[in-house]
Amino acid sequence: MTERQTSRTAQESADVVILGAGPAGLTLGNLLHAAGIDCVVLERADPDHVRTRARAGFLAANTVRVLDRHGLADGLHRHGKPHGTCEFRTEDGSFRLDYGTLGRRELHTVYPQQDLVADLLTHYLAAGGRIAFETEAEVVEGTDGPDPTVTVRDPEGRPARWRARYVAGCDGRHGAARRSLPPGTRRYQRDHGVSWLALLAEAPPSMDAVGYAMHPDGFAGHMTRTADITRYYLQCRPGTPADAWSEDRIWAALDRRLRADEHGPLQHGRILHRSVVHLESDVLDRLRYGSLLLAGDAASLPAPAAAKGANLAVLEAELLAEALIDELRRGDARALDRYSARCLTHIWRAQEFAHWMIQLLHSPVGQAAESFFHEAMRRSRVESLRTSRTHQDWFAENYVGI
Numbered sequence: 346m347t348e349r350q351t352s353r354t355a356q357e358s359a360d361v362v363i364l365g366a367g368p369a370g371l372t373l374g375n376l377l378h379a380a381g382i383d384c385v386v387l388e389r390a391d392p393d394h395v396r397t398r399a400r401a402g403f404l405a406a407n408t409v410r411v412l413d414r415h416g417l418a419d420g421l422h423r424h425g426k427p428h429g430t431c432e433f434r435t436e437d438g439s440f441r442l443d444y445g446t447l448g449r450r451e452l453h454t455v456y457p458q459q460d461l462v463a464d465l466l467t468h469y470l471a472a473g474g475r476i477a478f479e480t481e482a483e484v485v486e487g488t489d490g491p492d493p494t495v496t497v498r499d500p501e502g503r504p505a506r507w508r509a510r511y512v513a514g515c516d517g518r519h520g521a522a523r524r525s526l527p528p529g530t531r532r533y534q535r536d537h538g539v540s541w542l543a544l545l546a547e548a549p550p551s552m553d554a555v556g557y558a559m560h561p562d563g564f565a566g567h568m569t570r571t572a573d574i575t576r577y578y579l580q581c582r583p584g585t586p587a588d589a590w591s592e593d594r595i596w597a598a599l600d601r602r603l604r605a606d607e608h609g610p611l612q613h614g615r616i617l618h619r620s621v622v623h624l625e626s627d628v629l630d631r632l633r634y635g636s637l638l639l640a641g642d643a644a645s646l647p648a649p650a651a652a653k654g655a656n657l658a659v660l661e662a663e664l665l666a667e668a669l670i671d672e673l674r675r676g677d678a679r680a681l682d683r684y685s686a687r688c689l690t691h692i693w694r695a696q697e698f699a700h701w702m703i704q705l706l707h708s709p710v711g712q713a714a715e716s717f718f719h720e721a722m723r724r725s726r727v728e729s730l731r732t733s734r735t736h737q738d739w740f741a742e743n744y745v746g747i
Contacts, residue, residue: 368462369662442737
């Protein structure tokens with residue numbers, strides 16, 4: 346069957362209904378299907394959108410290990426690039442950290458998330474996995490009993506229901522899984538008060554490192570995606586529309602903040618995509634609600650200052666797959682009972698490091714005495730990172746680790 350035909354002929358029951366075809370949902374789908382578990386993925390977008398929506402691109406060493414274990418890493422090994430250096434450009438000078446030689450001596454693999462998702466989707470479909478595209482999940486009900494249901498709109502807009510034994514919510518922080526949580530669910534949230542203009546430029550990388558620039562005008566970031574595409578970030582005022590800045594203004598700001606006059610010109614090119622990312626952190630106090638289990642951005646949203654989102658999603662998907670296989674194949678629910686606590690240990694460590702990175706990269710706003718104090722603290726952190734091997738080892742372990 347073709348991808349679109351699959352969305353129209355899928356049956357209306359499965360042992361596990363997975364909401365969302367991102368890294369968490371597709372990793373989980375592949376692992377369950379390989380273990381012979383009856384599962385289906387419900388995805389509101391069409392196949393082309395799933396394969397091309399641009400997100401992060403830095404895979405942690407543990408993420409690569411997980412994908413390797415399950416035969417899902419062929420594409421990233423063919424096309425991904427190892428990366429282990431970042432460069433900090435500050436008012437007090439610049440320095441580089443070869444983090445691949447520090448801490449646990451682990452590297453990132455640069456591989457655009459849309460390519461990883463395309464690989465996972467291709468593998469899942471080739472193995473006969475079921476997926477329903479253009480199917481909008483609206484609500485999950487009955488999660489306090491053995492037969493939860495998911496109410497959806499099919500591709501023609503008609504209501505339908507899927508029956509399951511378990512529902513895996515991998516559909517993000519605004520998806521049906523989160524909307525269906527019981528009243529009184531506790532969430533831990535923080536608004537960091539920082540916004541970035543996120544840009545994909547049709548331009549070769551201008552540095553052989555991840556670039557972090559701290560400038561009086563605000564933060565700027567440089568991340569390689571491919572030989573011809575570079576991801577840039579520009580701090581902007583919260584509430585700034587994505588189209589508020591012209592391309593000339595964008596490149597002038599990037600040149601200035603990344604100090605092109607000191608380090609060499611940036612490779613300019615057409616801006617292919619732009620959006621505004623407001624830095625927020627969000628964690629649920631538990632990830633299991635009866636027969637509804639959460640993974641990926643539905644479980645937690647780490648602020649995108651340390652590339653943790655997709656890596657947490659893959660880790661959580663493996664833990665959830667192992668737990669569901671134990672329960673459904675062997676009747677052993679112990680791993681399922683521990684799933685939430687195991688994931689939250691990794692989530693809070695990632696959240697803590699992302700929070701530390703935000704404080705490192707952004708000057709406090711305002712002219713109050715407390716702002717001057719925090720700015721002095723920030724500069725002290727930068728200097729410690731520049732000079733302390735112990736601090737550098739800690740940074741490397743947490744930067745690549747999950």
